[in-house]
Amino acid sequence: MRITEADILVIPGYRGSEPTHWQSRWEGRMSTARRVHQREWTKPVREDWVQAIAEAVNESVKPVVLVAHSLGVAAAVQAIPLFEKRVAGAFFVAPPDVANPLLRPRHLMTFGPYPRDPLPFPSVVVASRNDPFSTFEAAEEAAGAWGSLFIDAGESGHLNHESGHGPWPEGLLTFGKFISGLKLEEQRSGEA
Template identity: 65%
Template sequence: MKANELDILIIPGYTGADGHHWQTRWESRLSTARRVEQAEWSKPVREDWVKRVVQAAEQAEKPIVLVAHSLGVPTALHALPHIRHKVKGAFLVAPPDVANPDIRPKHLMTFGPYPRERLPFPSVVIASRTDDFCDFAVAEELAKDWGSLFLDAGEAGHINSKSGHGPWPEGLMVFAQFLGKL
């Protein structure tokens, strides 16, 4: 499918995606992309965040592709029981380990546990070997459980603007290939 045949829901994580973040840049480049806005970016509440994804999906007029980063990943997955019939695919980047009590901030755990069943649509999980919010092996296991294509981003930190992934052209190329296979 082509991007203009889809509604692309950008689902940022904790504190949102700043102006340099790849999600913000993609949102401005992809005509059918729109951000799922949260009332409290720095005080995430699972039920509220999930509700916002469901509301955004209900407003979609085309099939949906989810583009989630960090805390946006469990948010998107917890919304699936309500929106799966509209979702054509998911592009999941830097999923945090919501089961690890040693990872800060602590509120990450309130978004767990992850659903572990196979996703009913194509998906990609991209993870870094140096992400402070998730051990690489945990991300790989999640991708396996979800039936997702797993891509190794190397030593890329949390794959955000802080780790130097502002435009992230490699990610956009992978995303374009992913859309082409839907």
């Protein structure tokens, strides 16, 4: 699949993705990318975030590819039962450990725990060994439960602008390789 054949849904995490964040930069470079907007970025309500993602997926006309970061991953995974259209794939970066009682701010825990069923579409999880919002082991365990390809990003912090991942060209190359491996025919044959 090529990027132009998909609706790329950019799903930011807590506080959104500022203009220097890799998600914002990628969104600006991909003609078919659009951001899933949330009513409240700093006081996220799980039901609202999940509904916004489900609506964006269900309004799409092309096969959907999710590009989620941090709390956006948690919301996207929680939204899957509400999807009326098949998702072709998901690229998940820095999923937080929403079951960890030490997670701050504490209201982020309302997005957990993660479902542990295999995802109904191909996916990649990219995680760092020193992410302040999740242990490497928790991210690896979630990826295993979901059947996701797991990518070790080394000691990369939260994989955001603050950790030096503004444009994040390595991530874009990995995403390009992932999306090129998705089969457009599978998406079309799965539609009613």
